[in-house]
Amino acid sequence: MRPGATPSPLAPLAGVLLRGARGLAILLAVLVAAEGLIVLFGVKPWYVPRPSLVIGAILATPEPYVQGFLRTLTETLMGFVSGALFGIATGVVFFRAKVLKELIFPIFVVSQTIPVIAFGALVVLWFGNTLIAKAAISFYLTFFPVTVNTLLGLESVDPRQEALLRSFGAGRFQLLRRLQLPAALPQIFVALRLASALSLVGAIVGEWFGDTVGLGVLLLQGMYNENVVAIWAAIAMCALLGTGFYAVVAAAERALVFWGAEQ
Amino acid sequence: MTTALPHAPWRLHYTKRKGARLPVAPAHPGAASLARDDAAPAATRGLLDLSGLTKTFGAVTALDGFSATVEEGEFVTVVGPSGCGKSTLFNIVAGLEEPDPGSAMRFEGKSVHAADLLGRVSFMPQRDLLLPWRTVIDNAILAMEVEGTPRREARAQAEKMLPEFGLAGFGQQYPHQLSGGMRQRVALMRTFLFKRDLMLLDEPFGALDALTRTMMQRWLLDVWQKNRRTILFITHDVDEALFLGDRVLVMSARPGKVKLEQKVDLPRPRPAEIVISPEFIRLKRTLLEAIEEEAMKSFLAPGAA
Amino acid sequence: MTTALPHAPWRLHYTKRKGARLPVAPAHPGAASLARDDAAPAATRGLLDLSGLTKTFGAVTALDGFSATVEEGEFVTVVGPSGCGKSTLFNIVAGLEEPDPGSAMRFEGKSVHAADLLGRVSFMPQRDLLLPWRTVIDNAILAMEVEGTPRREARAQAEKMLPEFGLAGFGQQYPHQLSGGMRQRVALMRTFLFKRDLMLLDEPFGALDALTRTMMQRWLLDVWQKNRRTILFITHDVDEALFLGDRVLVMSARPGKVKLEQKVDLPRPRPAEIVISPEFIRLKRTLLEAIEEEAMKSFLAPGAA
Amino acid sequence: ADPVPATLRLKWLPQAQFAGFYVAVAKGYYKAEGIDLTINPGGPNILAENLVATGADTFGLSGGLDSVFAARDKGLPVVCVGISHQLTPFVFVVRADGPIKSIQDFKGKKVTTWFTGANHVLKAMLTKQGLDPALVDIQPQQVSVTPFVDGQIDVITATRYNEFYTIKTRMGEEKLRTFVAEDSGVTFPRDTLIVSETTAKEKPELVKGFLRASIKGWKDAFADPKGAVDAVMKVAPTLDRAHQEFMLTEVQKLMTAGKVKEDGLFWIDMDAVKITQQLFLDAKVIAKPVDLDATFNRSFLEAIPLADRRP
Amino acid sequence: MSARFHPSRATQRGILGMVLLVAVWEGVARGFALPAYTLPSVSAILGSIWDHRQVLFAAGAYTFAEAVVGYVLGALIGIVLAVVITLVPMTRNAIVPVATSINSVPVVAWSPLILLWFGIGMPSKFVMVALAVSFTVFVSALAGLDRVDRRSVDLMRSFGAGRLAILFRLRLPTALPLIAAGLRVSTVRAIIVAIVTEMLGAYDGLGWVIYQAVLQVDFVKVWSAIFVASAASLLFFGLVGFAEKRLVFWK
Numbered sequence A: 001m002r003p004g005a006t007p008s009p010l011a012p013l014a015g016v017l018l019r020g021a022r023g024l025a026i027l028l029a030v031l032v033a034a035e036g037l038i039v040l041f042g043v044k045p046w047y048v049p050r051p052s053l054v055i056g057a058i059l060a061t062p063e064p065y066v067q068g069f070l071r072t073l074t075e076t077l078m079g080f081v082s083g084a085l086f087g088i089a090t091g092v093v094f095f096r097a098k099v100l101k102e103l104i105f106p107i108f109v110v111s112q113t114i115p116v117i118a119f120g121a122l123v124v125l126w127f128g129n130t131l132i133a134k135a136a137i138s139f140y141l142t143f144f145p146v147t148v149n150t151l152l153g154l155e156s157v158d159p160r161q162e163a164l165l166r167s168f169g170a171g172r173f174q175l176l177r178r179l180q181l182p183a184a185l186p187q188i189f190v191a192l193r194l195a196s197a198l199s200l201v202g203a204i205v206g207e208w209f210g211d212t213v214g215l216g217v218l219l220l221q222g223m224y225n226e227n228v229v230a231i232w233a234a235i236a237m238c239a240l241l242g243t244g245f246y247a248v249v250a251a252a253e254r255a256l257v258f259w260g261a262e263q
Numbered sequence B, C: 001m002t003t004a005l006p007h008a009p010w011r012l013h014y015t016k017r018k019g020a021r022l023p024v025a026p027a028h029p030g031a032a033s034l035a036r037d038d039a040a041p042a043a044t045r046g047l048l049d050l051s052g053l054t055k056t057f058g059a060v061t062a063l064d065g066f067s068a069t070v071e072e073g074e075f076v077t078v079v080g081p082s083g084c085g086k087s088t089l090f091n092i093v094a095g096l097e098e099p100d101p102g103s104a105m106r107f108e109g110k111s112v113h114a115a116d117l118l119g120r121v122s123f124m125p126q127r128d129l130l131l132p133w134r135t136v137i138d139n140a141i142l143a144m145e146v147e148g149t150p151r152r153e154a155r156a157q158a159e160k161m162l163p164e165f166g167l168a169g170f171g172q173q174y175p176h177q178l179s180g181g182m183r184q185r186v187a188l189m190r191t192f193l194f195k196r197d198l199m200l201l202d203e204p205f206g207a208l209d210a211l212t213r214t215m216m217q218r219w220l221l222d223v224w225q226k227n228r229r230t231i232l233f234i235t236h237d238v239d240e241a242l243f244l245g246d247r248v249l250v251m252s253a254r255p256g257k258v259k260l261e262q263k264v265d266l267p268r269p270r271p272a273e274i275v276i277s278p279e280f281i282r283l284k285r286t287l288l289e290a291i292e293e294e295a296m297k298s299f300l301a302p303g304a305a
Numbered sequence D: 001a002d003p004v005p006a007t008l009r010l011k012w013l014p015q016a017q018f019a020g021f022y023v024a025v026a027k028g029y030y031k032a033e034g035i036d037l038t039i040n041p042g043g044p045n046i047l048a049e050n051l052v053a054t055g056a057d058t059f060g061l062s063g064g065l066d067s068v069f070a071a072r073d074k075g076l077p078v079v080c081v082g083i084s085h086q087l088t089p090f091v092f093v094v095r096a097d098g099p100i101k102s103i104q105d106f107k108g109k110k111v112t113t114w115f116t117g118a119n120h121v122l123k124a125m126l127t128k129q130g131l132d133p134a135l136v137d138i139q140p141q142q143v144s145v146t147p148f149v150d151g152q153i154d155v156i157t158a159t160r161y162n163e164f165y166t167i168k169t170r171m172g173e174e175k176l177r178t179f180v181a182e183d184s185g186v187t188f189p190r191d192t193l194i195v196s197e198t199t200a201k202e203k204p205e206l207v208k209g210f211l212r213a214s215i216k217g218w219k220d221a222f223a224d225p226k227g228a229v230d231a232v233m234k235v236a237p238t239l240d241r242a243h244q245e246f247m248l249t250e251v252q253k254l255m256t257a258g259k260v261k262e263d264g265l266f267w268i269d270m271d272a273v274k275i276t277q278q279l280f281l282d283a284k285v286i287a288k289p290v291d292l293d294a295t296f297n298r299s300f301l302e303a304i305p306l307a308d309r310r311p
Numbered sequence E: 001m002s003a004r005f006h007p008s009r010a011t012q013r014g015i016l017g018m019v020l021l022v023a024v025w026e027g028v029a030r031g032f033a034l035p036a037y038t039l040p041s042v043s044a045i046l047g048s049i050w051d052h053r054q055v056l057f058a059a060g061a062y063t064f065a066e067a068v069v070g071y072v073l074g075a076l077i078g079i080v081l082a083v084v085i086t087l088v089p090m091t092r093n094a095i096v097p098v099a100t101s102i103n104s105v106p107v108v109a110w111s112p113l114i115l116l117w118f119g120i121g122m123p124s125k126f127v128m129v130a131l132a133v134s135f136t137v138f139v140s141a142l143a144g145l146d147r148v149d150r151r152s153v154d155l156m157r158s159f160g161a162g163r164l165a166i167l168f169r170l171r172l173p174t175a176l177p178l179i180a181a182g183l184r185v186s187t188v189r190a191i192i193v194a195i196v197t198e199m200l201g202a203y204d205g206l207g208w209v210i211y212q213a214v215l216q217v218d219f220v221k222v223w224s225a226i227f228v229a230s231a232a233s234l235l236f237f238g239l240v241g242f243a244e245k246r247l248v249f250w251k
């Protein structure tokens, strides 16, 4: 391993493309196999429809799916970003002020045991049928794991490293910026990966409270119109969104936390 | 085949800040004044003067009346069994922990609290504690950055020191790409770049294998010889303490105090072979005898090592 | 103040299983036959005979033509720089890894594959690797349990050995309640309880501080003296290699092979002070010279230590 | 003047059962009345009464008399200003070749229904036919009709416009037998238009304008069903067109039944209301009779010329 | 030391925080005379819990049963899959992508299909909860099993241990802390998923009570059911956390 001997900058891109192509090929194979099995065993379409029907349904009226995808993506992102920022902020605050942590953290814990879906009416009451309403639910599901992991990450910083920086004359802010936050980053990212899935759940559930656009709406319509093809079409879009978003967060993690769990 | 590393000509550029002084010529104070006379004028008491340092953690008394003086430019080594309070001593001198009331510390002739020492001594802890998200260079300049030195300037200074620390070409590597010996040298470089009169090295080579450690010792002496700084150096290893130090402080088992103070009158520069010279062996025997019974005390206690 | 631990009278009870033999009287084969003559009858080649052991991992050649013989009852120490392939050697002899084709191994006079050795030698790895959810006793009997010894019986045997290992009263403690030295003794006890003719100890004291390590060395010699087993012992530390071994094998830097084979003609039992005897120092000088250049090779390589 | 912003909260997801409102929006009938109307769909966990009572929505097309009574009973200040479906919108379906030929045959059979009002209709029917509801195995009905199609249940509840269509397309209409509530003298008008007491009191013109535009929209929808379904499918493009067209014709039957021919669309038939209230009192869904005069207000409808209201 | 309950300062503060919250809630609800459909007062909710204690307890028990069965099912599936992967490494490349892609769809999105396939009785809740729990447990179990020190495995092998002996004596105990952590965080999810599924179709349970109460405009009852749900979640969380402390004593 010679210093400076970095591999070609194209190598990772090629790797990603290769993996993407392989994944696509496998997906295609699975779909074809499913189609074959369903036809072979004569499975009724209202149990499991043929993949070709599902794809056909999306292609027949692509706009609601595309619009729904974009809308749900927007809500998810709003909830995710606000939840992540709030989670990190509260994590830092709780880390700094133990009193606040001891007073408020139990309330956070209890808040997470409440099924929001029971409060559809309240959510609409408070936020209306706006993007904010979905983002709020998404936020509510997202922030907690981030708070917990930020706190955990900050608390598990090596005290010897803290002592070292203090011996250099570092104050609280310097400690936070140069040591504690970077050291907590791997732990924070574990939560962010989790939160990427949760924020999507929040957006979808939020759309069940009387909305017109979004993957959650499509899912609900499919369900209550007993249109199994539409349900699968909506699930496929959710999968696309979920996988994509997770992949982006995971890629960000790999880029930012390149040193891994080393230490 | 004898000396380990290329010696790039670099010099310490002391920044003029609170009480920093230019490095003085090698002090070698001969028989250091071991009498601790409180009436004597401050100037004769050296760079650092500790008297009656005591520290208790709940039920555990880590230090109990530790007293010692370190002269400017001196290389003092401290040996003692595991858990005898060596790191506690350093934490106090680095300003991280206040000693119990009744302890007295003087630094550069002035009476100080531990907290006053924060940012005024250059401290290297027991493990390298490199930050995994920083490159070699950026780890090395960490202390300077905290001080407020602009990054560009700090990096430029560090870059120049890489060869002397055997790290030429490794500036952009990350810690996980380095061997244990190299990591330790980065940590040492960080300590050297934090230019203070007093350096505290807490078992810097403890995690290294015996051979790498020998190499590092020789190299450290080389570096020190050319850039005389006052060093207080903790080790478990009697050979190391004798090979490096002008003076060896042997600590008693917990609670730690000075059990024996041994001047090391070996000539400098010290060749590797010195460890098998009769004089070295005589000193070693003295130290081993003093240490033996202390070591026994902590050997069987659970949680000690 | 001289000997470290109480010596409870315990004896090894060898179970009669595949090729296990009763311990023989101290072998001390004088000048071990260093000539490796393939035509010589198997019986004269000792307990373990390795010839031309080679092992490559992808592009890395860890061992390249390592040859050595270990006699029954002998204490052979192996020194070599970090990364020279010492652990690789042990992994092969423990049966964990097959050497490359062309390597030859004989154990108890018979030609064997590495896999044949699984469960036939008693292996202690570089770190203690105690299982945190098992008590001291249960950690010690792990190997016996795997063998199929009923727990009650195994525990009873282990219980009897606790005092000799300085663990009396600690049988029901968990590893996290012990000091580093005690943990290492538990690991050693586990190794001793797995009664096999050949013991492989991979730097058992590497993680200990220098003083604790010295204690452990003396104690190991005591235990070994009374329960003669064949031991192959890896270390980085020349003092340790000489203090413990009947014979020292110095390995070259990677790829590892035997660079020097040194008989240690120091009398046994060896007192602690032997390390400052002229004879010891003469041997040490010889070894250091041989090692020096090997160590230099691996000193600057990243990822080596 | 600028149009006044207002919202209509539906009881359910966008479908042709609400076509008239969508047509009225599309044709600008609300705009013409000075109302900038937004239609908000309903969903499984929100209740129009609640949102209208709190002022989150201006108008509501709520579940029906059942939920209006429940809301008033709980003190929600909602006022019913019109009733859409004049007849019970659901039927009870059995297999034509099965053992159930009459309501008496429900005895001991597995019957599923919605526990949101339909269960009371079922019980009333059974009681009227002299069958003790306790002798029937009544269970909550799930979203899907598949258990009925697969023969796991004997009687299923179906809205004439939704579930019935699904069952019919899966099994064929000739394989089915239906039981209608009105045949047992039970009636259960549903899909009520509601406003809050505040709106009723302070913005009567808004309510009148809304009703006028809505009626116009519905009349257009009946006149041009294809265009009306287009308007709905613009909002919910994944819907099945054939189903929606069927739905519109069924809804037309429900909306134009009873006294509507004389009294006009959305007419509140107080006799039917009283029958339904008695049903709820009997079932103990509401603790005491509600103030019918405060709950039902026909004045807004009556302000619109009868000719305009007639279908 | 007396046997009485001496809460730590953290516990005292936690209780104080909750009390403050309740006081503010009660104050706001009463002070602004908020109607129940906006925000009922805590006292009204507690009163309603007492009034409906039988119904709520029965519904709570029903939901708890669904959650626990689904939870156990999901935990077993997760652990077994992870163990299969460690015993037969070849299966990793098949199991991990399939599990990940199923998980990339939010659990709630599966609910329409699960209700369709398994009906609105308990089985659909078991499946939904299992779905939600299994992946978390699977991921943590796999991480735990993978975390095993290769050198420890080698040590066991050198004793002559086979795959199963290594699994039971080494891998599973090593993975236990992570598995237990995964199990602990899954508890609350299990209850919530059971409730959410109930709200979309059920014969009984807290979600069913909530759904009915919403339609009957009984918001105090909605809140009562939520309080009970919250208590059930905390209980489940506490029980598993307690078991974890006992089981993973060496942490």
Ligand SMILES: Nc1ncnc2c1ncn2[C@@H]1O[C@H](COP(=O)(O)OP(=O)(O)OP(=O)(O)O)[C@@H](O)[C@H]1O
Pocket (backbone or CB within 6 Å): B057, B058, B060, B061, B062, B080, B081, B082, B083, B084, B085, B086, B087, B088, B089, B126, B254, B304, B305, C209
């Ligand atoms: N913050 C603390 N709280 C409680 N006890 C402490 C603390 N710091 C140190 N101790 C105890 O004080 C004693 C001395 O510790 P110290 O770390 O100074 O020993 P040491 O000589 O550096 O040991 P080693 O050689 O193992 O590094 C030990 O018994 C230790 O457990």
Ligand SMILES: Nc1ncnc2c1ncn2[C@@H]1O[C@H](COP(=O)(O)OP(=O)(O)OP(=O)(O)O)[C@@H](O)[C@H]1O
Pocket (backbone or CB within 6 Å): B209, C057, C060, C061, C062, C080, C081, C082, C083, C084, C085, C086, C087, C088, C089, C126, C254, C304, C305
């Ligand atoms: N499984 C493996 N795959 C690839 N390389 C390996 C493997 N095991 C060992 N090596 C390499 O083989 C060389 C010898 O390793 P080994 O662990 O035997 O050294 P060692 O002498 O025991 O070192 P140390 O003194 O640090 O324990 C090293 O360069 C190491 O990186």
Ligand SMILES: Cc1ncc(C[n+]2csc(CCO)c2C)c(N)n1
Pocket (backbone or CB within 6 Å): A224, D012, D044, D063, D089, D090, D114, D116, D142, D143, D159, D190, E200, E201
């Ligand atoms: C969970 C739930 N499932 C189904 C419907 C379907 N639905 C549509 S209209 C109607 C009753 C008659 O208006 C019902 C029950 C619902 N609303 N809620």
Ligand SMILES: [Mg+2]
Pocket (backbone or CB within 6 Å): B086, B087, B088, B126
């Ligand atoms: Mg220390």
Ligand SMILES: [Mg+2]
Pocket (backbone or CB within 6 Å): C086, C087, C088, C126
């Ligand atoms: Mg090794």
